[in-house]
Amino acid sequence: MTAPGAPGAPGAPGAPAAPADQADLLRRARRRTSAPGNAAAAASATRTPGPVPRGTGPGPAPLSHAQQRMWLMERLGQGGPRYHVPLATRLRGPLDLDALAAALTGLTTRHHVLRTRYGHHDDRPHQQTGPAAAVPLPVREAAPEAAAAVLHAEAARPFDLATGPALRALVVRHAPDDHTLLLTLHHIAVDGGSLPVLAAELAALYAAAVDGRPSGLPEPELQYADYARWERARDDRLAAAAAERAAHLAGARPLPLLRAVPPASPERGAVLHAAPLTAGTLDGLRRLGARHGATPFTVVLAAAFAALRTATGASDLVLGCAGGHRARPELRRLIGLQVNTLPVRARLPEPDGDPAFTELLAAVRTALLDAQEHHDVPFDLVVERLGPAARGEDGAPLLAVSCDLVRPAEPLTLPGLTAEAVEVDLERAKFGLTLLVEEGPRPRCLLQHDPAALDEPTARRLHAAFTELLTALAADADRPLSRLPGARLPTPAPAPARKEHPAVTALLADPRVTDAALHLADHGPALAYASVRGPVAPSGAELRAALRRRLAEPGHLPLAVTLVDRVPRRPDGTLDPARLPGLPTAHLTAVLDAFADLLGTRPAADGDFLRLGGHSLVAVQLAERLRTRLGLPLTGLDVLERRTPRALAALLAARAAERRTTGRRPAPGALSTRAGTVLLTGATGGVGAAVLQELLAQGRPVRALVRPESAHLVAGAGVEPAEGDLADPDSLRRAVAGVDTVIHAACTFTEHAVDVAATRALVEGWRGTGGFVLVSSVDAYGRPAPGEVPEGAPSAGPLSAYGRAKLDCERIVLDAAPRARGPVSVVRSPIVWGPHRRLRDQLRWGATGALYQAALAGRPILLPPFDGGWTGAGWVHSAALARAVAQSAERAPGRIVNAVTGHVSWADLTAELVRLLGSPSPVAHGPDADPELLRPWHYRADALAAVLRPEPGEDWRAVLAAMTAGTAAGG
Template identity: 55%
Template structure:
């Protein structure tokens, strides 16, 4: 633990680091070009608004899942026209550029860029089985913010004139106020679309006749005004100094299977209509709104549960009261942290007055983006256990916007994604769209609370609302002591009593052990700082030696169990606590090295990531670095939750042990000889699952890494002898290979998309049979096939684009690829299948063992072997056209393949990173291998053709594999994905491949 002077010094250093980071971010912000965007505004990349940046970071951290998806659904009865809805949605996204915006990254900073308007497809499926589950799965499918789109549409057909329409948007592009605009405009556009394209192209009524404001302009204005927020930031830093998260008791160990982070549960209790009437009357008496009354009731419920009188809750603040924002589609909300000191508040009326004043004060500084506050707070924005300072919220829920289409009877449909943005939320329904009685609700993250505690909070919240409606001076419940027992509990240990008497101590707990001095744990108050050594010295002057604690530990909050008692097992230094991880091992040193490289100084094993200057974006980058080096799963959220090098090393050690255990299980598993080798029945896949064939190959490895970075669930088809390589990586492993059609068919069934990256190179007939089997299992989603530029054959041109027609002669490998492409494109769009993309690739380079082997033994093997042995390198004859080969980095190819899954356009595209000249390639090999080889080139006579190009049948020879006189142009649609990133130039990757 740090002393007060150390903490002050760290705070000063942190402030300097934040200022430098802000200056760097400002200078690196993408500049916007002048022009028009949609119906108005400026074009080109724009910075993200602060609220968008938070959405982007949550997506990159890997912990948000579907928590920030916004489903908008209605049951519509009547003559519904899906094509008209598609035309209306296309007009809507053309009007509001934020609905067709992608979110890229440049120099570590995100930016937003509007895509060209493209038709918005409306997928129509039959109502088969559990429609609610179908809607939930559709709404939970991941978005790819880097490529877009952020809006998709689905229509479920119950009968000829009975459909459920589901629009799913990402929160980065929309908020609650925007939904009302979208609903109103979409209704008008759908009506016009029913009259045909001419009506949509003509002058539309009302606000649709006026160009819409554009969100990118809003973000630019906010970004330009950051410097003016310094006074507001100083207010928030002072207001939140010393604040700690609400101490939510963790789920008990016996509360069932552990829940994943963000998995929500909702509990509800009906409220008589008279209660709402009474609460409004209480609000008027105290100059407060119904929302303020509900917020005060949430504080009171937490006061009773935790005994904490100093609490911070979050509430949503909107900017839509400003004229320039009222018709803007986009994310125009901000989180307001509201801190209330409830000491000496004996009645609910007293507490309500304090909540009202604190809320008004917060609203006066609502222009300061919450993320800027969090960044400036640094380590103080989280508790000792890693939970955020603002993890509890409250709100009043009103009937949401309704999707109403002309000529149809509409009924809102709720799609519950069972996700939680906060650890705990208290809500009051003011009115309901179905006319049902109002309710009070508690929503909680099942990884933060168990049901028993949540029900107790709901009962307390509902009871308070009912009692306060009848009597605004309802007395507040007496808080519990720090130990979780009532104040009338047994007498405290003398050391505990002495510590309680000190004004700088807010909470105390003593852990007494048999035959040894106790351990003391203290939580500081707001009146001063705590020096553990000084506290212990003071105790020695007042107590007998055997009563003096062996150590005094300062904590941000005391860990608690589900019933509110202190969780002894989670106290640092407790006898049951596990031994600290050793940072001297390979993983520990890798973590320390990564911290040093990312944060600019060598940390101690227990240094805090945030106190070293870390923040969300750096957590993402640190996790990427460690995942790359150690080959173990790690997310930015893991870094933010574990924080110190020692804790992160311990986490990686545990995951390494899980991998080893899974490997042992795979190796020891023995299948009886008379048991079928594969289960032909399709297994249920997780929502959004992508099947990857060839997952342990060079391309497959990069694809898995890219999918993991984007948070996509993966089903990997691997050979049984290679299954252990993917164990414990969060990947669903399916055993099989290209020679087993049943395994391919089964693996494809149930997947939401397919990336077919496996091939044999030497057995074209196996490739064809494998494609047939995969197509038999493919039933929905996009199918992306990794083909080859060899499928072009030998066209009579030197510049090859996707429009170039294949022409013979072909290698057997190229012919098989072309035949597989034709089978796939014929199957696309039939039998419920989605779009298909054929990605033609050249030689794939990257630091992977399989790709290294291709370098050494494949088409370029003769160069490598000669250079390694110091022999002359014989280059192929230099003829007309290009003299070298096209290539692509494995990481760039993976980005392109995943982009084709997330942004299905269909058809054939080229994934080419660049071209390398054979002479340059040979010279670089000689340099890297310190070889004595000399380069010899054969020169063909003027106008000479090779036998291969004359079609004499010599096309399969090694010299032919090096004859690439054509340049292959990369797909324009994949320009961002194929753009060379640091370390992806051919010289760097060649050096890396030689070191693998």
């Protein structure tokens, strides 16, 4: 629908999920008290700077401001599919796959940003060009009606920015001369202006590869790293210009229609409303612009201002639009992220005057030209200079609405082939509200909104009003606004006052709790206190975990529950905060010191991080500094959620108390040496989480390998986080040192060389007397003869790339068995089903994903014919797999064993999906079914049969019902 880089398009870099997402370098935070600059300095920054220098060095380069925001979103767990750029094209004709693979490889060889990695050193991110290598071009077989699910799943698959690359490809084959090509790029590497360059060069490289000749393309004059260095060299002048732009925005307020979305919201779903426009309407809008010296986009932007003015009654509004740097000649053919969000502040005529739309158009035109004159001032710097003024009292961002005039996506045209663009909508919102007009053969008026920020009925009414307004303006724009279509819409009502906080109500409902209260510090989150009873009283961490399950609103969850002998109360029964237990001085002092180091001022205990000038990069840096000093898990999101030193100290104190239950707290940067410790990799994934729960239930001390930003997800009684990553062999060797047992359940699924190297590092570092268990996959069997597959049967080709990688990892583990002092085994599992969110995603992937998506959409479902014998899937419940893995760690049942709960035929599975989803999908059987469904194997699971026996609630129908309910609710 829209080009990336435009507001509302995939990954608009200036679209703030929350103001705390805006960031700048650490040195700027340290210089926060310096003078903001003057108008002359600001003007010098926005005058046309010198040319971008060519070839400024092959080493690590800084990130551009737009890239830094992308990187921060990933580090804070708020990136994901919303910053993916999928380009899908249906290609009919003789597609030369070898030539296409060569063209893609040539493209990444020419443009380094497509194979760049993004790491960090000394709290600062950098970019480093990765080695030139062939671009994989996997081919999947899928009928046209089943392709949408395959494309969506592939486009949503995460990128790992630390290892790269930022481009991947997939070909879906429908017939010998009918394919769909999907290129998925991360927005950190491209913008809308990059895509025509990418498409033209890919076509030229493909034609040359088909003909066996050089492409004749000139070498790129610049690489994106050159541009990033050039931009960063101007940071001082840009900072001065940002101060001037912040002054221009001072006093503006967020759009009253929108609700605040918490910064920790992991996903921002998108709802799209569309209505057709006539070609005559677009022509009328163009003529209107021509009469008043305005571009068609300016007219659309003015119409958006008019619609929002009528809807809210506000006459001082700020909307966002896209700006960029491609007007510079040397940047026009550069692939990379060169866009910026421009805040357009229009002070519109007051309602009492009832002006004509043309008067409003003049005001918007002036405001837009002013914004465009400052197109190169990074919006993240403007937000930083705004400080608390960048958000409303409720935390809503100042810039949460965007507008654009777009065209339908263009297909990737390759010589000799007929191309048709295929839309892949990842349904993720970058703004709370986006108003769009789409040109093209079938023009449309579009409204996209985040349902967490704007409710559905209000969005529908606003969309209808905007559509009617555009049509009316095309016919007569000289009418007063009062005589143009529009509707005054209700603003969000404040939450009703409660007599008791929901967290207190939930705590008191627990029979083990005798009293509970909540304390809310100034500008800080809630701290809960409780007294408990009983011979097996719960810990504060257990009570908070129970609250997380019970509370409907995540914002009601206190950051900690502290146990007290008696809740201190005044004579009138209200809480007496003066008699609450104090916070550990060591933690509070460390937090205050870190605040002072990074923000240049020592705050009060209840000082607000954001109001002190903090932003997301500083939040990441603050968390990393405290993790290093205290040896406790903390993430940037923790900082953005807690915000005050007192609240952060309380959180750290709670985590320290949880750690003390596992033994002596290790020194910062070190790990404990508890006897019998089990190293578990993948503890935050679906399988690993189940294994972790099983080990803790058995009372086993666990060391969990986790990334720093995920350490808080596992930190608790009996669990010691070991910060590391599969792609970092040194961290694996540190994690495995001194443990007794290893359960290796982590896997990248796509970076097979990383998986193999990680397995080798763990095996080489293991010196314990316990077991070593590799959680593998039945994909390692390949495609054996139909029927039963015994445990440890030889592999039969062809193997998938994933199956081959698993087989390679297995060999590394089993080769170590003769010299091991404990049992060594490989546990192969089929599809894993269970309640974990990661496991619910199984319904979106592979063969089961295609069936689920078809049933969800009500499309026809085609299964293999009955005369081909039984076809279906083996499956295992995550809890059963966890029991099997834990037992294998104590006594090896065999070198290679299977963990299978049962088998389900495609016919039974599809019938159950159709029933659970209430789907109208007709089901048929025929020879044209997806070849991926031809799975005629039953995997034997003899060695672990006893522990794999299903417990109550582990039958496939029950678990499928739970998974479909969770997945459907999640969209």
